[in-house]
Amino acid sequence: MTVESTAAARKPRRSSKRTSAAKTPAKTPQSSGPELVQLLTPEGERIEHPDYSIDLTAEELRGLYRDMVLTRRFDAEATALQRQGELGLWASLLGQEAAQIGSGRALRDDDYVFPTYREHGVAWCRGVDPTNLLGMFRGVNHGGWDPNTNNFHLYTIVIGSQTLHATGYAMGVAKDGADSAVIAYFGDGASSQGDVAEAFTFSAVYNAPVVFFCQNNQWAISEPTEKQTRVPLYQRAQGFGFPGVRVDGNDVLACLAVTRSALERARRGEGPTLVEAFTYRMGAHTTSDDPTKYRADEERASWEAKDPILRLRTYLENEGVADEAYFTALDEESETLGKRVREAVRSMPQPDRMAIFEHAYADGSALVDEERAQFAAYQASFAEEGK
Numbered sequence: 001m002t003v004e005s006t007a008a009a010r011k012p013r014r015s016s017k018r019t020s021a022a023k024t025p026a027k028t029p030q031s032s033g034p035e036l037v038q039l040l041t042p043e044g045e046r047i048e049h050p051d052y053s054i055d056l057t058a059e060e061l062r063g064l065y066r067d068m069v070l071t072r073r074f075d076a077e078a079t080a081l082q083r084q085g086e087l088g089l090w091a092s093l094l095g096q097e098a099a100q101i102g103s104g105r106a107l108r109d110d111d112y113v114f115p116t117y118r119e120h121g122v123a124w125c126r127g128v129d130p131t132n133l134l135g136m137f138r139g140v141n142h143g144g145w146d147p148n149t150n151n152f153h154l155y156t157i158v159i160g161s162q163t164l165h166a167t168g169y170a171m172g173v174a175k176d177g178a179d180s181a182v183i184a185y186f187g188d189g190a191s192s193q194g195d196v197a198e199a200f201t202f203s204a205v206y207n208a209p210v211v212f213f214c215q216n217n218q219w220a221i222s223e224p225t226e227k228q229t230r231v232p233l234y235q236r237a238q239g240f241g242f243p244g245v246r247v248d249g250n251d252v253l254a255c256l257a258v259t260r261s262a263l264e265r266a267r268r269g270e271g272p273t274l275v276e277a278f279t280y281r282m283g284a285h286t287t288s289d290d291p292t293k294y295r296a297d298e299e300r301a302s303w304e305a306k307d308p309i310l311r312l313r314t315y316l317e318n319e320g321v322a323d324e325a326y327f328t329a330l331d332e333e334s335e336t337l338g339k340r341v342r343e344a345v346r347s348m349p350q351p352d353r354m355a356i357f358e359h360a361y362a363d364g365s366a367l368v369d370e371e372r373a374q375f376a377a378y379q380a381s382f383a384e385e386g387k
């Protein structure tokens with residue numbers, strides 16, 4: 001936000017009559033300008049940045065492209081499955097592939113990830129099988145994977161709370177003397193939560209090796225970012241005493257470079273960094289939402305021109321890094337993935353009704369035992385009635 005627009009936003013309104021202009025808060029974020037770290041323009045042109053450089057092999061570049069394409073394909077399949085009644089709900093990551101793949105590929109195996117409910121691309125990078133993400137959305141399990149297998153915590157729906165989990169975990173990593181890092185994903189809306197402010201405070205004071213990766217996708221359901229903040233989100237870090245950086249969240253190279261640098265800083269014991277990945281939620285908040293009720297088609301269209309996958313494809317083609325045969329083979333791989341996901345979802349077994357009582361407490365609880373017994377008796381009553 002510019003100084004002028006901040007002032008405009010604070011100016012008292014002269015008339016009590018609400019005009020449409022008064023309803024629309026001043027625009028906070030800029031999507032370009034010197035503060036935005038970018039290494040690949042929307043036109044697919046490679047540019048340099050004085051603080052962030054990256055040098056990838058042809059294979060690594062193709063790998064990033066493949067990750068984004070397969071993640072988008074998986075996401076489209078999940079949306080379709082919800083529409084077919086196979087999933088109760090789905091939170092699409094459409095448009096956020098570069099932010100997630102770039103940051104996800106910056107991680108080491110021993111780093112630990114605390115995601116929201118939308119980090120399907122990061123899950124992919126961690127090696128969590130995409131079908132495992134769907135059980136919870138189908139309502140047949142309570143998580144779907146063992147977090148410690150891939151150092152990828154379970155999806156977290158309580159907005160912002162995972163930033164505190166990540167901070168506590170990172171403080172533990174530091175106490176262990178390990179040089180691994182922790183990354184917490186959250187959204188622009190979550191940045192308004194007290195949990196996030198507490199996580200910032202604790203991580204700064206304890207110099208915790210954590211990267212706060214905020215995907216500013218411009219919307220928190222129907223609330224635009226400018227209703228969450230008077231300053232660009234990355235600038236919030238300054239008040240807590242650690243660096244903040246805004247990266248083009250649709251530029252996979254920049255997201256990789258910036259996250260890598262923040263993780264290295266954490267490993268060196270220099271504490272947290274806030275990365276604001278400036279991106280856009282191309283789809284609905286979830287399949288239960290209808291964004292046409294609160295945002296204009298032109299907005300989406302303007303972001304389509306910045307599509308993260310198209311710009312990398314243009315670059316790969318222009319540089320001769322990938323040819324037609326490569327893209328055709330990837331299309332086939334995408335279709336195979338879609339088919340595998342469809343089949344896996346449709347054949348997921350019905351859940352064990354008693355499973356909800358498991359894993360609530362590591363050492364059990366008298367109250368949970370009582371509830372388990374009550375529920376078992378209730379279930380058994382149906383069998384009795386049938387006799």
Ligand SMILES: Cc1ncc(C[n+]2csc(CCOP(=O)(O)OP(=O)(O)O)c2C)c(N)n1
Nearest residue numbers: 118157158159187188189190217219220221
């Ligand atoms: C503590 C809490 N408050 C409210 C909600 C309801 N809720 C679910 S998603 C959401 C918006 C989150 O927006 P943002 O942080 O920008 O993430 P995005 O969905 O855009 O990825 C809200 C308010 C919740 N899940 N948890």
Ligand SMILES: [Mg+2]
Nearest residue numbers: 187188219220
């Ligand atoms: Mg958001």
